Amino acid sequence: xxxxxxxxxxxxxxxxxxxxxANSLLMQAIFRMGIPVAGxxxxxxxxxxxxxxxxxxxxxxxxxxxxAQVDLIxxxxxxxxxxxxxxxxxxxxxxxxxxxxxxxxxxxxxxxxLGVPFGDLxxxxxxRDRDRxxxxxxxxxxxxxxxxxxxxxxxxxxxxxxxxxxxxxxxANAKAIQMGWDYALEHFECPLPFHLEKMDETKDKVIxxxxxxxxxxxxxxxxxxxAWYPITPSxxxxxxxxxxxxxxxxxxxxxxxxxxxxxxxxxxxxxGITIGxxxxxxxxxxxxxxxxxxxxxxxLGLAYYTEIPGVFFDxxxxxxxxxxxxxxxxxxxxxxxxxxxxxxxxxxVFPANPYECxxxxxxxxxxxxxxxxxxxxxxxxxxxxxxxxxxRFEWDENYVADRGKVLSAEELAALPKFSRYxxxxxxxxxxxxxxxxxxxxxxxxxxxxxxxxxAYTEDSDAYVKVVDRIKRKIENAAKAVPxxxxxxxxxxxxxxxxxxxxxxxxxxxxxxLKEQGFHVDFMRIRGFxxxxxxxxxxxxxxxxxxxxxNRDGQLRSLLAIETGIPRDAxxxxxxxxxxxxxxxxxxxxxxxxxxxxxx
Amino acid sequence: xxxxxxxxxxxxxLPKNALGYTRRDYEGAxxxxxxxxxxxxxxxxLIQAFWELDLPPNRAAKMSGIGCSSKTTAYFMKGxxxxxxxxxRMPSVTSGAAAANRGLTYIGISGDGDSLSxxxxxxxxxxxxxxxxxxxIENNGVYGLTKGxxxxxxxxxxxxxKGEANVQPPIDPALLAxxxxxxxxxxxxxxxxxxxxxxxxAGLVHDGFALIDVISPCVSFNDHEGSTKSYRFTREHEVExxxxxxxxxxxxxxxxxxxxxxxxxxxxxxxxxxxRKTHEGYDPTDREQAYLHVRECTKRGEVAxxxxxxxxxxxxxxxxxRTVERPLAELTVAELCPGKGALEKLxxxxx
Ligand SMILES: Cc1ncc(C[n+]2csc(CCOP(=O)(O)OP(=O)(O)O)c2C)c(N)n1
Ligand code: SF4
Ligand SMILES: [Mg+2]
Numbered sequence: 001x002x003x004x005x006x007x008x009x010x011x012x013x014x015x016x017x018x019x020x021x022a023n024s025l026l027m028q029a030i031f032r033m034g035i036p037v038a039g040x041x042x043x044x045x046x047x048x049x050x051x052x053x054x055x056x057x058x059x060x061x062x063x064x065x066x067x068a069q070v071d072l073i074x075x076x077x078x079x080x081x082x083x084x085x086x087x088x089x090x091x092x093x094x095x096x097x098x099x100x101x102x103x104x105x106x107x108x109x110x111x112x113x114l115g116v117p118f119g120d121l122x123x124x125x126x127x128r129d130r131d132r133x134x135x136x137x138x139x140x141x142x143x144x145x146x147x148x149x150x151x152x153x154x155x156x157x158x159x160x161x162x163x164x165x166x167x168x169x170x171x172a173n174a175k176a177i178q179m180g181w182d183y184a185l186e187h188f189e190c191p192l193p194f195h196l197e198k199m200d201e202t203k204d205k206v207i208x209x210x211x212x213x214x215x216x217x218x219x220x221x222x223x224x225x226x227a228w229y230p231i232t233p234s235x236x237x238x239x240x241x242x243x244x245x246x247x248x249x250x251x252x253x254x255x256x257x258x259x260x261x262x263x264x265x266x267x268x269x270x271x272g273i274t275i276g277x278x279x280x281x282x283x284x285x286x287x288x289x290x291x292x293x294x295x296x297x298x299x300l301g302l303a304y305y306t307e308i309p310g311v312f313f314d315x316x317x318x319x320x321x322x323x324x325x326x327x328x329x330x331x332x333x334x335x336x337x338x339x340x341x342x343x344x345x346x347x348x349v350f351p352a353n354p355y356e357c358x359x360x361x362x363x364x365x366x367x368x369x370x371x372x373x374x375x376x377x378x379x380x381x382x383x384x385x386x387x388x389x390x391x392r393f394e395w396d397e398n399y400v401a402d403r404g405k406v407l408s409a410e411e412l413a414a415l416p417k418f419s420r421y422x423x424x425x426x427x428x429x430x431x432x433x434x435x436x437x438x439x440x441x442x443x444x445x446x447x448x449x450x451x452x453x454x455a456y457t458e459d460s461d462a463y464v465k466v467v468d469r470i471k472r473k474i475e476n477a478a479k480a481v482p483x484x485x486x487x488x489x490x491x492x493x494x495x496x497x498x499x500x501x502x503x504x505x506x507x508x509x510x511x512x513l514k515e516q517g518f519h520v521d522f523m524r525i526r527g528f529x530x531x532x533x534x535x536x537x538x539x540x541x542x543x544x545x546x547x548x549x550n551r552d553g554q555l556r557s558l559l560a561i562e563t564g565i566p567r568d569a570x571x572x573x574x575x576x577x578x579x580x581x582x583x584x585x586x587x588x589x590x591x592x593x594x595x596x597x598x599x
Numbered sequence: 600x601x602x603x604x605x606x607x608x609x610x611x612x613l614p615k616n617a618l619g620y621t622r623r624d625y626e627g628a629x630x631x632x633x634x635x636x637x638x639x640x641x642x643x644x645l646i647q648a649f650w651e652l653d654l655p656p657n658r659a660a661k662m663s664g665i666g667c668s669s670k671t672t673a674y675f676m677k678g679x680x681x682x683x684x685x686x687x688r689m690p691s692v693t694s695g696a697a698a699a700n701r702g703l704t705y706i707g708i709s710g711d712g713d714s715l716s717x718x719x720x721x722x723x724x725x726x727x728x729x730x731x732x733x734x735x736i737e738n739n740g741v742y743g744l745t746k747g748x749x750x751x752x753x754x755x756x757x758x759x760x761k762g763e764a765n766v767q768p769p770i771d772p773a774l775l776a777x778x779x780x781x782x783x784x785x786x787x788x789x790x791x792x793x794x795x796x797x798x799x800x801a802g803l804v805h806d807g808f809a810l811i812d813v814i815s816p817c818v819s820f821n822d823h824e825g826s827t828k829s830y831r832f833t834r835e836h837e838v839e840x841x842x843x844x845x846x847x848x849x850x851x852x853x854x855x856x857x858x859x860x861x862x863x864x865x866x867x868x869x870x871x872x873x874x875r876k877t878h879e880g881y882d883p884t885d886r887e888q889a890y891l892h893v894r895e896c897t898k899r900g901e902v903a904x905x906x907x908x909x910x911x912x913x914x915x916x917x918x919x920x921r922t923v924e925r926p927l928a929e930l931t932v933a934e935l936c937p938g939k940g941a942l943e944k945l946x947x948x949x950x
Contacts, residue, residue, distance in 0.1 A: 269720075272692045275684075276697075395936075434680075436657065
C-alpha cells in the first residue's frame with residue numbers, strides 16, 4: 001500500500017496561525033525533488049480560530065486525487081485532536097506536540113505516536129509570541145523533513161528564495177527547520193518506512209491553483225473589463241487577473257492601464273457590467289460562486305435573448321443557500337444549463353484542473369463572441385483554490401481570437417439594410433454591429449420580443465422565428481464546445497461518466513477496478529450542450545455510472561434531459577460531502593452495484 | 600394605450616445644425632405612450648438638445664431600464680444604438696458599456712420606479728462610480744407601465760386615482776444625488792421645455808455623472824386632483840432656483856456680464872454654461888446650502904427646479920481606474936496578449 005513515494009500525510013492546525021506557508025513549503029519541496037505531489041487545503045469559513053487541515057499526497061504514479069486515508073498526521077489542534085487521531089490508518093503515525101501530554105483515552109495502540117515538544121522548542125528559541133506561533137509550523141516542517149527524507153538542500157534553497165530580502169526572517173526560519181530536523185533525527189528512526197526518494201517526474205510541470213489559471217487565461221484571451229463582487233471561493237480569480245494585468249497591461253510611459261476592473265455593488269451589477277461591456281465590444285467577464293449566479297439569473301436571460309457575449313466564472317461551492325462556503329461541490333449544473341426564466345440554454349465549459357482552467361478560459365471567450373451568448377466556466381473550490389501539479393501552460397503564437405461576426409465598416413456599407421437578428425449564413429448566428437460605428441448599423445437591444453430587424457413585435461410568427469433561430473444556434477454550439485475526453489478499453493461494457501474535478505479520482509478508480517477485473521470506459525464531459533458523441537457513449541454501454549459531486553445527480557438528470565436516455569437507466573455515484581472526491585468512493589460504489597446485481 | 604400616427608413629411612426649409620441634420624434626424628420610432636404623457640415631452644426636449652448640441656447620433660448610446668419612461672429611448676435618435684435592459688439595472692449596463700468604450704456619449708433614461716425602487720442600489724453606485732453619463736429620471740410618482748401603483752417618489756398625502764393616500768415618505772432623487780456626492784444635480788418639468796432643454800444640454804456635456812430629475816406627469820394614472828405629480832400641481836408649486844443658459848463657446852455671449860446674478864461655468868469641452876440665480880440666496884455651487892434649500896422647499900410643499908448643484912466632474916470612473924485614452928473595446932486581442940515568451944518565463948515561477 002504505502003511505500004516509497006506513495007503515501008499521504010496531513011497537518012491539522014488552527015486557522016490563522018500561519019500553517020499555510022509551512023504546508024506549501026513542504027509540498028513544493030517534494031515537487032522539486034521530482035516527485036508528483038498534490039495538496040488539498042480543507043479550511044473553515046473563518047479568518048481565525050477554527051480548525052483547518054492540509055493534506056499532501058505523494059504519488060509516484062501521478063495520482064492526484066484526494067487520498068482515502070493518511071499514513072501520518074501532524075496533530076497540532078487540541079480541539080480536533082481526538083478526531084484527528086482516528087483518521088490515521090492502522091500502522092500509521094501521529095506527530096503531536098509533546099509539550100502537553102495526550103489524554104490516554106484518545107490514544108490508539110495501532111499507531112505510533114511521535115511526540116515533539118513544538119511549543120517548548122519554539123519558546124526556547126524565539127522571543128516574540130507571534131514568532132513562536134508561526135515558527136512552530138516551520139519546526140514541524142523540519143521534523144517531517146527528517147522523517148520523510150526531504151532533500152535538506154532544497155528546503156534551504158527555497159527559504160533563501162523566499163526571504164532573499166529579509167535576512168532576519170531567513171535566519172529564524174532556517175533555525176526552526178534545523179530544530180525540528182535535529183529533534184526527529186535524535187528521537188525517532190529516520191526515515192519512516194514510507195518516505196521520499198528523488199525522481200524526475202515533475203520537470204514539465206508547475207504547481208498552480210485554478211483561479212490563478214483562469215485569471216491568467218482571461219489576460220491571454222484579451223479580456224479588458226472584469227466585474228465582480230467578492231465571494232469565496234472565486235475571489236482569488238479576480239485578484240489574479242488584476243495582478244497579471246498590472247504586470248502585463250500597464251503602459252510603461254504613461255502608467256495607464258489597458259484594463260478596467262470594477263468591484264460592483266452586488267452580483268446583479270457585476271452581470272450588468274459584463275453584459276454592457278460585451279455589447280460595447282470588449283471581452284468582459286465576471287467571477288462568482290453559486291449565490292452570485294442565483295442573483296444574475298435575470299441578466300443571463302437578457303444576454304441569451306439579446307445575444308450578447310460574456311464569460312461567467314462559477315467557482316462552485318457547497319450549497320444550497322450560503323451552504324458550506326469553503327467546501328467543494330458541483331451542484332450548480334442545472335442552474336447554469338438553463339439559467340433564467342423562459343426557455344434558455346447556455347454554453348458551459350468544465351475544466352478538470354488548473355491546466356484546463358487556462359485553456360478553457362481562452363476557449364470560453366472565443367465561444368462567447370462566436371455564439372454571441374453568455375458562456376459559463378464551471379470550476380469549483382477544489383480546482384480553484386487548491387494547488388495542483390499540472391503540465392506547464394503553453395501558448396500558441398498563432399492563436400487568433402474568434403471575435404465572431406462583427407460587421408466591419410465596409411461590410412456594413414455594402415449591405416442594403418442592416419438587420420441585427422437575420423440569419424444570413426444559415427448557421428443561426430446573425431452578424432452584429434458595435435455602438436459607435438456608422439448610424440446604419442444602429443439597432444435597439446431589447447429583452448422584450450423582437451423580430452429579425454430588432455424591432456419590437458407581438459407577432460407570434462416573428463417572435464417564434466427569432467427564438468427558434470437562437471435554439472438552432474445553441475444546438476450548433478454542441479459541436480464547438482470542448483469535446484468530451486474518452487479513455488476506451490476494448491470490450492468494456494461499463495461506462496464511467498464524470499466531469500470537472502472528479503477526473504483525477506475517477507481515473508485512479510479505473511486502475512483499481514481493472515485490478516479487480518472490471519473493464520471500464522471513461523468519458524469526461526467538458527462542454528455543454530452535449531454533442532451527439534455523449535449520447536453514443538451512453539448507448540454503447542450496458543451500465544453507465546454517472547459520478548458527480550452533488551446530492552441530486554444533476555449531471556445524470558442533464559444527460560437524461562438532453563440525450564433522451566432514461567435517467568434511472570444510469571447509476572448515480574454521488575459524493576456531496578464537500579470534500580474532494582476519492583478514488584475509493586468510486587470503486588466502492590461500482591463494486592457495491594455489481595455485488596447487489598449478483599446477489 | 601394609444602398610438603397616434605404622425606404624418607411623415609420632410610419640410611425642405613427645416614433648419615439644419617452644424618452637422619447638417621434637422622431635428623427630424625434626431626427623432627426615433629413612433630411613440631406608443633398615452634397621448635399627453637409627460638415622457639413624450641421629455642423626448643421632444645432631448646431631441647431639441649441633441650440637435651442644438653450638434654451631437655453625432657452614432658457616437659451616442661441610449662440606455663434604459665423598464666417602464667414607460669424607459670421605452671422612450673426608442674423614440675429618439677434612431678441613428679444611435681439603444682439598450683433597453685432589465686428593470687432597474689441600466690446603471691450597471693451603462694457602467695460596463697462606458698468601461699469598454701469611453702468615447703461615446705451615454706444617455707440614460709429611467710423612471711422613478713426603475714431608479715428609486717428596484718434600481719435604487721444601482722443608481723447610487725453609478726453616482727459613486729461617477730460614470731460619465733446623462734441620467735434622466737422621468738418622475739411621475741407612479742409605476743405607469745404596471746398601471747398606477749405608487750412609486751417611491753410619491754409624496755405623503757398624494758392620492759391615487761381611486762382616492763387612496765400615500766403614507767410612506769418619498770425618496771427625492773435630487774437630495775439623494777446631493778448626499779452621494781453627484782457633481783451635477785438638476786430638476787425640471789416636462790411641461791417647461793425652455794427650462795428643460797438647456798439643463799439637458801448642460802448635463803450632456805458635464806464631465807461626470809449628471810442627474811436630472813424631470814417631473815413628468817402620467818396622464819393615465821397620476822394627473823388628477825390630489826396628486827402632487829400632476830401638471831397642475833407642478834406648475835403651481837414649481838420654484839426655480841437657478842436658470843440655466845447654455846452657450847456653446849463659438850456663439851456670442853449675449854447676456855450682460857454686468858449682471859451680478861449670472862455665474863459662468865466652463866465645461867470640460869470648452870463650452871460655457873451660465874446660470875442665473877432666480878431664487879434669493881441660492882448658490883448651486885455650495886452643496887450643503889443647496890441641500891438645505893431643496894429640503895426647505897419640499898417642506899413648504901414647493902418643487903425646487905433648475906440647476907440645483909454643479910461642480911467640475913472630478914475623477915470619473917476611468918480616471919479612478921486609470922485606463923488608457925483609447926477605448927478598451929478598440930484594443931485588439933493581439934495587443935493585449937502577453938505572448939509565448941512571457942508565459943514561459945511566468946511558468947518558471949510556479950515551480
Ligand atoms: C423584475 C421585474 N419586476 C417587475 C416588472 C414590472 N414592471 C415593469 S415597469 C414597472 C414600473 C415602472 O415604473 P417607472 O420606472 O416609474 O416607469 P413609468 O412607467 O412610470 O415611466 C414594473 C414594476 C419588471 N418588468 N421586471
Ligand atoms: S401610463 Fe402614464 S407613464 Fe405610461 S404612457 Fe401612459 S401616461 Fe405615460
Ligand atoms: Mg414612474
